Amino acid sequence: MxxxxxxxxxxxxxxxxxxxxxxxxxxxxxxxxxxxxxxxxxxxxxxxxxxxxxxxxxxxxxxxxxxxxxxxxxxxxxxxxxxxxxxxxxxxxxxxxxxxxxxxxxxxxxxxxxxxxxxxxxxxxxxxxxxxxxxxxxxxxxxxxxxxxxxxxxxxxxxxxxxxxxxxxxxxxxxxxxxxxxxxxxxxxxxxxxxxxxxxxxxxxxxxxxxxxxxxxxxxxxxxxxxxxxxxxxxxxxxxxxxxxxxxxxxxxxxxxxxxxxxxxxxxxxxxxGDDRGIIIPPKIAPVQVDIIELFANKDERVHKVASQIKEELLSHNIEVKLDDSDKGAGFKAANSEIHGTPLRIEVGPRDLNENQVLLVRRDTLEKVYAPIENIAITVESLLTAIQNNLYESAKQRLFNNIVEVSNYDEFKSQIEKGHWVLAAFEGNGEDEAKIKEETGASTRCIPFELPIKVNNDVCFYTHKKSKKYVIFAKAY
The missing domain is CATH 3.30.930.10 (Bira Bifunctional Protein; Domain 2)
Known part of the structure; x- marks a missing residue:
């Protein structure tokens, strides 16, 4: 193991x-x-x-x-x-x-x-x-x-x-x-x-x-x-x-x-x-969209039977599934699913089967949902869509919350040091860009087709010339 x-x-x-x-x-x-x-x-x-x-x-x-x-x-x-x-x-x-x-x-x-x-x-x-x-x-x-x-x-x-x-x-x-x-x-x-x-x-x-x-x-x-x-x-x-x-x-x-x-x-x-538990793969691109985990299958033969039935039902709805029917511990199986970024996991155990339900755990929020076994595919499809949308909206909010405008070079250096993207009027040339990158680690990323935030300054933060061109700077991979 x-x-x-x-x-x-x-x-x-x-x-x-x-x-x-x-x-x-x-x-x-x-x-x-x-x-x-x-x-x-x-x-x-x-x-x-x-x-x-x-x-x-x-x-x-x-x-x-x-x-x-x-x-x-x-x-x-x-x-x-x-x-x-x-x-x-x-x-x-x-x-x-x-x-x-x-x-x-x-x-x-x-x-x-x-x-x-x-x-x-x-x-x-x-x-x-x-x-x-x-x-x-x-x-x-x-x-x-x-x-x-x-x-x-x-x-x-x-x-x-x-x-x-x-x-x-x-x-x-x-x-x-x-x-x-x-x-x-x-x-x-x-x-x-x-x-x-x-x-x-x-x-x-x-x-x-x-x-x-x-x-x-x-x-x-x-x-x-x-x-x-x-x-x-x-x-x-x-x-x-x-x-x-x-x-x-x-x-x-x-x-x-x-x-x-x-x-x-x-x-x-x-x-x-990704988060501190591992990667998170968006459902629409995930090779495995759902991990089905068997709990205490050696003590209750219903577990493997139901887990296999759920797998077949999800596959029939074109949902990519992986069934973990190994005898590894429940904690290991859950952690293994999380570190691999599988968008959703279904835990099938004797106690929940007594209630004719299974436990579903979202990888993005770690939210737990109990759902009836009947029509499980509909529940799964709904959750996968919710996970996809939440991942996008969270990333979108982070993007727009971290773009800032600056009006001078000192502000620029401060905001770059904080890990922000800077949007600013810029009339510099290639030599200026090279100097800025050497001094701050930030490079020009693009002249955006649409400004992501409202801008108030039309004077270049670096050359102090009037400019109609706005450029995004950031440290980059």
């Missing part, structure tokens, strides 16, 4: 709490390569549900899945200089095979814009061949100096969408549409509210004209970039000669986009909803 170790309280040390709950909750193990992790069944089950549900939403807007090679020839990556410069410190290089030096270096993909660029140039001839809206679910490698499970690992899983279009307008519309899909998905399925907006010039994706982002607030106040959508314009189509005959029969370069989310969404989920 695996012993459940003590979890460090969030208030004591949030970083240690995070490590404790992901290891106790059987989410991951460290890989043989430093900075890599092994996704255990629970974490991969969550990712699988993200993939299946998000993929369905992609296909509804015309996305088609493909799969491109892992290796990128150096000559290909050199074609887009800004892109190469942005990833250069993290590139892993293959230089020899079987002890023999290769004539050209190959890079393990950190992202696939260049691969798609090379592929797209041979796929189109005229505007009738466009748009091409492709996506792949793959692993990528970035040799990060500092790693943190799920949040920043050297190898991680993601989806990366790449598209080309016959017009700038069409490409920009898709860039916006994909961000909306991400925002709605993360809100509806992961129960994580986000701020959507545009990255500053300093923080945008290397090689993009502009980058849209969704930013989530973790329980420690830090921001986490949960998804991005980039308008690439002709920055990749020109170097790769991706051109087509337009309606006037003239040759024109196509317009590109790229967009993606990764397994850092697992980190976002854990740090948005």
């Amino acid at each position: 695996k012993k459940l170790e003590k979890v460090t309280p969030q208030s004591e040390n949030f970083a240690r709490w995070y490590t404790d709950v992901i290891q106790n909750g059987d989410l991951m193990a460290y890989g043989a390569t430093k900075g890599s992790i092994i996704f255990k069944p629970l974490s991969f089950g969550i990712w699988d549900n993200i993939r299946l549900n998000l993929d369905r939403k992609f296909k509804a807007v015309g996305v088609q899945n493909v799969n491109l090679p892992l290796l990128i020839p150096e000559s290909l990556l050199q074609k887009e200089k800004d892109h190469l410069q942005g990833f250069n410190p993290e590139l892993a290089t293959v230089t020899e095979v079987g002890g023999k030096k290769l004539s050209e270096k190959y890079y393990i993909r950190p992202t696939s814009e260049t691969l798609f660029g090379d592929f797209f140039k041979n796929e189109i001839n005229s505007y009738n061949d466009l748009p091409l809206i492709y996506n792949q679910w793959v692993n990528v490698l970035r040799w990060e100096k500092t790693t943190n499970p799920f949040l920043r690992t050297r190898e991680f899983l993601w989806q990366e969408g790449h598209t080309i279009h016959s017009s700038e307008t069409e490409a920009k519309i898709l860039t916006t549409k994909m961000l909306e899909i991400y925002k709605n998905f993360v809100s509806d399925y992961l129960a994580i509210p986000v701020m959507d907006g545009q990255k500053t010039e300093h923080e945008k994706f290397s090689g993009a004209d502009f980058t849209f982002t969704i930013e989530a607030m973790m329980k420690d106040g830090k921001a986490l970039q949960a998804g991005t959508s980039h308008y690439l314009g002709q920055n990749f189509t020109k170097p790769f000669n991706i051109s087509f005959k337009n309606r006037e029969n003239k040759q024109e370069f196509a317009y590109g986009t790229s967009w993606g989310v990764s397994t850092r969404l697992l980190g976002a989920l854990i740090m948005t909803h």
Whole structure:
């Protein structure tokens, strides 16, 4: 029997709490390569549900899945200089095979814009061949100096969408549409509210004209970039000669986009909803939505019979269930369910069966509800919906309660130190952003599409210039 170790309280040390709950909750193990992790069944089950549900939403807007090679020839990556410069410190290089030096270096993909660029140039001839809206679910490698499970690992899983279009307008519309899909998905399925907006010039994706982002607030106040959508314009189509005959029969370069989310969404989920007992998985994305626990089954044969019947009934209502019919102690079973973040558990014991009922315990509030065995599926469905909604509303309240406005740099530093997000008028440049980050640890997260709070000041807190631009700053993962 695996012993459940003590979890460090969030208030004591949030970083240690995070490590404790992901290891106790059987989410991951460290890989043989430093900075890599092994996704255990629970974490991969969550990712699988993200993939299946998000993929369905992609296909509804015309996305088609493909799969491109892992290796990128150096000559290909050199074609887009800004892109190469942005990833250069993290590139892993293959230089020899079987002890023999290769004539050209190959890079393990950190992202696939260049691969798609090379592929797209041979796929189109005229505007009738466009748009091409492709996506792949793959692993990528970035040799990060500092790693943190799920949040920043050297190898991680993601989806990366790449598209080309016959017009700038069409490409920009898709860039916006994909961000909306991400925002709605993360809100509806992961129960994580986000701020959507545009990255500053300093923080945008290397090689993009502009980058849209969704930013989530973790329980420690830090921001986490949960998804991005980039308008690439002709920055990749020109170097790769991706051109087509337009309606006037003239040759024109196509317009590109790229967009993606990764397994850092697992980190976002854990740090948005988890508590001192472990993780809490929103029902809509949970691989196991209900744990059924048998109590004293060895003393009363009704227990196993009823527990099995409940399991079958819930499965018939498409509710994901796990039955614990082991002879482990009741306390261990309950704690095991909680540390794994199962949204709801049902305890089946002789005393409650005498009343023709079972005990249901919500993972989010730990509230206990006695419910009749008859029509148990209806009760469970209602509670799962309530849990999903409560997780979202709690996180939403926390987000909006922790965004503050400042009017000067001293206020800024004070609020950042308290773990708040700061919304402020800002007219600074990239050098200013770098200086602010060096001095406070806070970076620009986005220029929000809609202001989350009412603002009263239109003077930049840093440059003291008048500004119509409001930016969210925060410390971030």
